[in-house]
Structures are given as C-alpha cells and as structure tokens.
Amino acid sequence: MSSELEQRPQWRQVGPYRVTSELFIDLVFTSACDCACPWCIARTRTFAREDRARWRRGLEDAFRLFDIKSAIILGGEATIDPDFWEKLEAVARVASRRPLEHLILTTNGSRLGDDGFVRRLLESPIDAVNLSRMHDDQPTNDAIFGRPTLTREAIAALYRRLKAGGRTLRLNVNVWRGNLDSVEAMNRFVERFSGCCDAIKFTPLMDTSMFDTLPSVTRYTAENAIPEPEIAALWDAFAAGHGQVRRASNVLGFVDYAELFAGSQRVILKYAQVEDKYDRDTVIPTLKLYPNGCLSNEWSFGKDIRARLSEAPEAR
Numbered sequence: 001m002s003s004e005l006e007q008r009p010q011w012r013q014v015g016p017y018r019v020t021s022e023l024f025i026d027l028v029f030t031s032a033c034d035c036a037c038p039w040c041i042a043r044t045r046t047f048a049r050e051d052r053a054r055w056r057r058g059l060e061d062a063f064r065l066f067d068i069k070s071a072i073i074l075g076g077e078a079t080i081d082p083d084f085w086e087k088l089e090a091v092a093r094v095a096s097r098r099p100l101e102h103l104i105l106t107t108n109g110s111r112l113g114d115d116g117f118v119r120r121l122l123e124s125p126i127d128a129v130n131l132s133r134m135h136d137d138q139p140t141n142d143a144i145f146g147r148p149t150l151t152r153e154a155i156a157a158l159y160r161r162l163k164a165g166g167r168t169l170r171l172n173v174n175v176w177r178g179n180l181d182s183v184e185a186m187n188r189f190v191e192r193f194s195g196c197c198d199a200i201k202f203t204p205l206m207d208t209s210m211f212d213t214l215p216s217v218t219r220y221t222a223e224n225a226i227p228e229p230e231i232a233a234l235w236d237a238f239a240a241g242h243g244q245v246r247r248a249s250n251v252l253g254f255v256d257y258a259e260l261f262a263g264s265q266r267v268i269l270k271y272a273q274v275e276d277k278y279d280r281d282t283v284i285p286t287l288k289l290y291p292n293g294c295l296s297n298e299w300s301f302g303k304d305i306r307a308r309l310s311e312a313p314e315a316r
Contacts, residue, residue: 014066015309017284017297024070024102025062025287029078029087035108036146037134038220039176041211041299042076048301052083054293056090061306062287062295063094070102071095073126079111085120092125106130106172109150112158122165129162130201131155133171134179136192144179156196168198175231176205176224183238187262194265201268204231211299228271235269242267254278254285 010021031047033040062068071091078084091103105126111117112131121129131150135141141149150158159169171193173180180186180202190200208221226234239245239260246259256271278285280298290301297305 012067014284016282017305017308018282019066019284020286021067023066023068023284023287024072025066025068025289026072026074027059027087027091028074028076028288028290029084030076030081030291032080033076033108034080034110034147035077037144039174039205039208039217039224041206041208041213041217043214043217045212045214048290048292048294050291051293055087055289055291056293058289058293058295059090059094062289063098065306065309066284066287067098068095068100068287070100070104072104072106072130074106077108077110078105079107079117088124088126095125100125102127104128104130106132108132108145109155110147113150113154118158118161122161122167126167128168128170129158130170130172131158131197132173133193134174136189152192152196155193159196159198163198169196170199170201171197173200173202174205175202175226175234176221177226178224179205181226181234183234183241186234186238187241190262190265190267194263199266199268201270202235203270204228231271235271239269 011018012021013019030050031042033042037043073088073091075081081087095103103126105121105128107129109131112129132145133141133149133155134144138149138151155169155171162169173189175181175186180189186202193200205221205225207218207225209218213221235258239258242260242262244260248257248259251257258269258271260267260269280303284297284305286297287305288296288299290296292301294301294304295306296303
C-alpha cells in the first residue's frame with residue numbers, strides 16, 4: 001500500500017470472516033504509559049494482565065492466519081516496554097516469512113530524545129514513525145501530555161535523522177473543543193511544523209465511552225469531542241485556503257480521509273471515527289493484538305477472533 005488513502009475496501013473470506021485485503025494490525029506492546037493525556041483511550045477501567053508468551057503466540061497466529069500488509073506498534077507507550085526490542089525482533093522474525101509493506105511506530109516521543117534509542121531504531125525494520133503532538137505551543141503541549149515533550153527543534157532534528165535513514169515521520173494531532181478547533185489554530189500548527197515532518201495528520205477526538213475508559217476520560221471526551229458535521233465543516237473551511245483536496249471514502253471500509261498541501265507541507269484530515277459502524281462478528285477491517293495475547297478486530301482485549309477459526313482450536 002503506497003498510501004493509507006489508497007487502502008481500498010476490497011475483501012477476501014477467511015473462515016467466517018470478511019477480511020480487508022489491505023489488512024494491517026495494531027500491535028499493542030504494553031498498556032503502560034508515561035503520560036497522562038486526559039482523553040487517552042488506553043486509560044481504561046480494567047487492563048488485561050500482560051502475558052509475554054501468549055502475546056508471542058498471538059503474533060504467530062496473526063501472521064499464520066491472515067495476510068497482513070502492514071503493522072503499527074502501539075501502547076500505552078510502546079517504547080517504555082522493557083521488552084520493546086525483543087518484541088520488535090519477534091515481529092521482524094514472523095514478518096520475514098511474509099514481508100510487511102510498512103512497520104510503523106506510534107509514540108509520544110519520550111524515548112526519541114535518546115540518541116542511542118534513535119540509533120537502534122534506525123537499525124531496525126521500522127520504516128515510519130508516527131509522533132503524537134497536540135499543540136504548537138510548547139508549554140501547552142507539555143501540559144496536555146503531563147510531561148516534557150519534544151520541542152520543535154528536537155522534532156526537526158529527529159526528522160533529519162529519520163529522513164537520512166530512509167524513514168518517514170508523521171505528526172499525529174487530535175482536534176477537540178478548545179484544542180486546534182479553528183482554521184486559524186490549524187494553520188498556526190502547520191506553519192509551526194512545516195518542513196519538520198513528511199505529513200501532519202489531524203484526527204477528531206472521539207467519545208471514548210465504548211472503550212470503558214476511566215470516568216474522567218469518558219467525561220472529558222464526551223464533553224469535548226466535536227460532532228461529525230462540525231468536523232466536516234471545519235475540514236472544508238481549512239481546505240478552502242489550500243487548494244485542491246484529494247478525498248478517499250470508505251478507506252478499509254470504515255473511515256474517510258482528505259489530503260491537501262498547505263504550501264509544501266502534506267496534511268491529512270481524518271474524519272470522525274466510525275469503527276462502531278461495522279459488524280464485528282463477521283467483518284475484520286483491522287486486527288489488534290493486546291498485551292494479554294488476545295487477537296481481536298475491535299478495541300476489546302477479551303474478544304478473541306480465533307475462537308471462531310477452526311485453525312486455532314487452542315484459542316477456544
């Protein structure tokens with residue numbers, strides 16, 4: 001897949017499931033995190049007990065049972081997992097049998113200021129980094145994450161190193177009421193980080209009640225998530241100042257994107273999350289592997305899809 005906007009909803013049958021032919025998997029290394037973002041879906045009422053052996057079996061099963069195109073490493077904050085490099089080696093090993101098009105690290109960047117960590121990352125099969133960044137103002141961004149975060153200068157330096165090593169860097173930005181919720185604020189963010197990354201991706205904050213998040217998180221997202229019609233209007237207003245927009249509807253069968261260039265900076269606009277709009281009992285648009293070894297097609301560490309596949313009777 002050359003671009004996430006080109007992941008067309010073509011399907012193939014695997015056992016009882018209708019599976020997208022551009023299947024990617026979220027590999028949740030750990031539920032732990034070193035930040036305290038008030039909207040984070042990883043901050044749930046209950047956590048799956050981490051089980052390294054079961055996680056590795058789940059990894060093996062995922063690549064044995066499904067034709068996975070790309071993988072995204074997630075947390076919590078994946079890079080603080082003490083087994084990070086060992087798990088990455090396991091991913092590389094299973095993927096070598098059916099090479100991945102992309103292996104992406106999504107991170108808050110807490111380890112990316114460490115020269116040794118970045119050097120080792122550049123020696124790994126990771127070919128893209130998605131860095132979470134929520135505001136152009138440094139003190140505001142630090143306050144959102146609840147810890148010091150990478151400065152613009154540090155991000156620019158990281159980008160130069162990644163680019164020299166043939167890797168890409170994308171800034172992942174959430175939009176909610178009071179945070180980059182205007183054309184002016186979005187433009188200010190893009191101007192601040194233009195040239196510091198390959199792409200900036202704006203994503204609407206979503207209501208996290210379906211994820212059984214902590215009451216404070218559920219309340220925060222319910223109060224601050226912007227409804228889909230308002231997001232669409234905001235995206236249209238932002239795009240109006242930047243020329244032609246490329247639209248991609250029903251990417252992977254469940255989400256819409258738009259893409260534009262603000263000057264020379266590529267910007268991706270992700271529409272409101274719609275993962276609740278497909279039949280989870282029959283459709284697999286993406287896979288998720290949890291730290292307890294559960295292999296699921298939804299944000300649930302207890303509903304293992306292998307229970308319906310005769311190829312994996314041990315999962316029943």
